[in-house]
Amino acid sequence: MSSPLIEVVxxxxxxxxxxxxxxxxxxxxxxxxPGEFVAIMGASGSGKxxxxxxxGCLDRPTAGRYVLAGREVSHMSKEELAEVRNQVLGFVFxxxxxxxxxxxxxxxxxxxxxxxxxxxxxVRRATAALERVGLxxxxxxxxxxxxxxxQQRVAIARALVGDPKVILADExxxxxxxxxxxxxxxLFQELGQTGMTVVLVTHEADVAEYASRVVVVxxxxxRSDKKQVQRSASEIDLEAxxxxxx
Numbered sequence: 001m002s003s004p005l006i007e008v009v010x011x012x013x014x015x016x017x018x019x020x021x022x023x024x025x026x027x028x029x030x031x032x033x034p035g036e037f038v039a040i041m042g043a044s045g046s047g048k049x050x051x052x053x054x055x056g057c058l059d060r061p062t063a064g065r066y067v068l069a070g071r072e073v074s075h076m077s078k079e080e081l082a083e084v085r086n087q088v089l090g091f092v093f094x095x096x097x098x099x100x101x102x103x104x105x106x107x108x109x110x111x112x113x114x115x116x117x118x119x120x121x122x123v124r125r126a127t128a129a130l131e132r133v134g135l136x137x138x139x140x141x142x143x144x145x146x147x148x149x150x151q152q153r154v155a156i157a158r159a160l161v162g163d164p165k166v167i168l169a170d171e172x173x174x175x176x177x178x179x180x181x182x183x184x185x186x187l188f189q190e191l192g193q194t195g196m197t198v199v200l201v202t203h204e205a206d207v208a209e210y211a212s213r214v215v216v217v218x219x220x221x222x223r224s225d226k227k228q229v230q231r232s233a234s235e236i237d238l239e240a241x242x243x244x245x246x
Contacts, residue, residue, distance in 0.1 A: 003070065004031035005165060005197055006055060011064030013050050013220075024050040025061070026220035032199060034165075037192035037230070039211035040201045047220040049170070052201045056089060056168045057081040069165050086114055090159030090167045094174035096151045098143045104130060104154045105139040111162045129157035133187060149180035156187060167191065169200040173207055182240060185210045186233030209236055 013025040024047050032038055042048035053059040054066060057073055060081075066074045069088050073081065085091075090111075098107045108126040117125070130139060133153040143151050152172060159167050169188065173181035189210050192198050200211065208214050212230040216223045 002034060004067075005034045005069055006030070006032035006199070007065075007067045008051075008054065008061075009065040009067075011051075011054060011061040011066060013047075013054065013059070014062045024220055025054070027064070028217075028220070028222055030215065030222065030225070032166075032197065034197055035192070035195045036213055037189070037198045037211045038200070038213045038215060039208035040199065040215045040217060041203060041205070041208055042217035043203060046217045048201050048203075048217040050220075051217060052168060052170055052199075055199060056091060057085050086111060086162065088165050090162060090164035092152070092155050092159050092167065092169040092172045094171040096143070096148075096155045096175075098151060098154060098158075100143050103140045103142055104135060104146065104157075107143075107154055108158045108161050111158060115162065125161050126157070129161040130154070132160065133157045147180070148176050149183055152176065152180075152184050153187065156184075156191075160191075166197045166199060169198065171201055171203070173202070173204070178240065181207065182233065182237050186237070189230075189233050206236070206240075 008028055008030050011025055011028045012023070015022045015024055028051060040048050040051060050059070054061055061074055064074065065072065068084065071084070073084055076084065105123065105126050108129050109122045112122040112125060127139065130136065133156050135150060135153050135157065138146065138150060146154065173184055176184060185207060188198055188200065192212070202208055209231050210233065213227045215225045
């Protein structure tokens, strides 16, 4: 059996505001195998976003261990964490986080610029990533010339272009309408079926349906962690269009 790609062990996270301490994570343990599609669910204030920040090396745990792709990252320096993020992780955010006056192609190239990849290779890889998410012919469009769903596809292409081991998506459908949300989730499901590891934070049960495993966080603890029969994107879409009568 392969080692987990992601492993957090008894992770705590405490935030201090003046003399007040807020316990955001209270001893979380979680392992994610290569190729899994995991949805992390929870209400606002449950700790799910804090957990995502720890998994994304955007925040360090106060206590506990985090091993990512075989490397202990819990106590790395900011510079080391930045390198891990660039080499191992791809991020997709609710607000897309695209440069507004920059073309889709140039937005996707950004992670490769930070890696020092030469221009010719950047263009080739960014082009392939945009084609992979269905945006052939939109390379020169700026975000203002793209729909919300297309902007999120650009963001997904940007996450993919560095060939990460894990895609971390934080409420990726939060700013999208229902039909566009289903299209974007179908794309995540396709990525999962090609062997990509996807960890997605959401508070919506219908979004979690696309995943093969659902982890529920409440009060800084994992309250349930269940594998589920993964429904196909086409089945979910058909049910939605028929008004849930199937």
